[in-house]
Amino acid sequence: MAVVEPRLGDRTLFATLDAAVYANHAGMSPLSSPVAGAITDAVAALARRGGGAGWELLGAREPVRAAAAALVGAAAAEVGFVPNTTAGVRAAAFGLPWEPGSRVVCFAGEFPTNVTPWQRAAAAHGGEVVLLEVRDYAEQPVRALEALERVLAAGRVLAVAVSAVQFQSGLRMPLAAIAERCRAHGAWLCVDAIQACGVVPIDVVADGIDILACGGHKWLGGSMGLGFWVVREHVARALRPAVAGWTSHEDAADFLLRGPGHLRYDRPIRARADFVEDGGFALALLPGLGAALGILHTLGVDAIFEHVQRWIDVLEPQLVDRGFTSLRAQAAAGRSGILGLLPAAGVDVIALHGALERRGIACATPDGVLRFAPHWANHVDEIPVLLAALDASIAER
Numbered sequence: 111m112a113v114v115e116p117r118l119g120d121r122t123l124f125a126t127l128d129a130a131v132y133a134n135h136a137g138m139s140p141l142s143s144p145v146a147g148a149i150t151d152a153v154a155a156l157a158r159r160g161g162g163a164g165w166e167l168l169g170a171r172e173p174v175r176a177a178a179a180a181l182v183g184a185a186a187a188e189v190g191f192v193p194n195t196t197a198g199v200r201a202a203a204f205g206l207p208w209e210p211g212s213r214v215v216c217f218a219g220e221f222p223t224n225v226t227p228w229q230r231a232a233a234a235h236g237g238e239v240v241l242l243e244v245r246d247y248a249e250q251p252v253r254a255l256e257a258l259e260r261v262l263a264a265g266r267v268l269a270v271a272v273s274a275v276q277f278q279s280g281l282r283m284p285l286a287a288i289a290e291r292c293r294a295h296g297a298w299l300c301v302d303a304i305q306a307c308g309v310v311p312i313d314v315v316a317d318g319i320d321i322l323a324c325g326g327h328k329w330l331g332g333s334m335g336l337g338f339w340v341v342r343e344h345v346a347r348a349l350r351p352a353v354a355g356w357t358s359h360e361d362a363a364d365f366l367l368r369g370p371g372h373l374r375y376d377r378p379i380r381a382r383a384d385f386v387e388d389g390g391f392a393l394a395l396l397p398g399l400g401a402a403l404g405i406l407h408t409l410g411v412d413a414i415f416e417h418v419q420r421w422i423d424v425l426e427p428q429l430v431d432r433g434f435t436s437l438r439a440q441a442a443a444g445r446s447g448i449l450g451l452l453p454a455a456g457v458d459v460i461a462l463h464g465a466l467e468r469r470g471i472a473c474a475t476p477d478g479v480l481r482f483a484p485h486w487a488n489h490v491d492e493i494p495v496l497l498a499a500l501d502a503s504i505a506e507r
């Protein structure tokens with residue numbers, strides 16, 4: 111069968127997708143046929159050959175690691191695979207060199223993935239989470255950075271934990287500006303990048319990111335259950351690998367492969383991002399993530415970002431005309447793949463969402479915000495279909 115190349119605005123690789131308009135990539139992306147096919151092939155190999163296929167699949171981690179690294183400007187050795195964003199954030203939170211009284215800055219209004227592990231780590235170590243307001247970055251960004259500066263200057267801040275893109279408003283955070291302040295005060299910048307990687311250009315070097323975590327099932331176009339994290343080399347040396355398991359050791363599998371005398375418990379834990387690959391691995395999902403990253407690299411994240419902006423540029427004013435309030439940033443630097451809107455007066459957003467879903471429009475309503483999140487395969491020709499469904503849904507109240 112001829113290989114179909116991915117093309118912006120072309121749904122050919124989603125031939126079995128039910129929705130007329132799928133605009134929920136900030137929730138979960140549908141699997142494209144190359145991704146689904148790669149996972150299906152891996153499952154078939156495991157069914158046929160069991161552990162023989164398992165070892166081969168494990169060996170195939172390296173090119174996928176390199177592809178993940180290239181997406182965010184990291185070195186392959188700085189990337190480790192995690193089941194989800196939370197696992198990366200948790201390994202970061204518990205890996206910090208806490209002392210009693212240490213503090214971490216988090217943001218109220220963030221998705222809880224990027225708060226809960228920090229709270230648990232602070233509680234375990236007699237530390238503290240300082241909560242700043244994420245909405246200040248939309249409303250008064252200069253003052254928001256000044257408030258951060260004040261907390262950092264007060265001392266004992268180990269890390270600032272922030273999402274690259276806010277899950278409701280879609281606000282892209284000024285990571286480089288935050289990083290500059292972190293560096294000045296010796297704090298690490300830990301970034302939940304699941305709403306950015308694959309749709310918004312992000313670069314750990316240019317953005318000054320020390321640790322980044324990203325699940326696979328949103329803008330990467332992979333499957334839930336396999337994502338990656340990045341630990342910059344200078345951080346990996348200082349991080350305490352508090353979250354580790356049997357495959358976190360150097361030469362962890364020697365006792366399985368090299369005969370007697372290799373069963374030991376004292377081998378060092380790898381001082382690299384991949385120490386979080388700590389036990390059984392999501393083997394069948396790995397080729398899917400590889401295929402998903404291949405698509406992103408073929409299309410290019412800069413081109414995907416521009417494509418998605420054009421789609422949102424067409425939809426946004428039409429919704430504003432209908433009384434919705436757009437939360438999208440005015441400046442391009444604050445924009446992402448998410449168009450979040452407060453509902454028009456009298457519109458019950460949950461009922462509207464249900465009605466849209468029945469009409470084949472996939473979107474989401476995180477904490478009452480109506481959220482559209484198109485990706486590379488969406489086309490502006492879908493927008494009249496979406497608006498007709500929206501008008502019919504509102505009219506049926």
Ligand SMILES: Cc1ncc(COP(=O)(O)O)c(C=O)c1O
Pocket residue numbers: 194195196197221223224273275276277302304305324325326
């Ligand atoms: C900003 C953000 N972080 C994290 C997650 C999910 O985290 P995980 O991959 O651990 O499920 C989401 C959405 O589900 C999100 O919007």
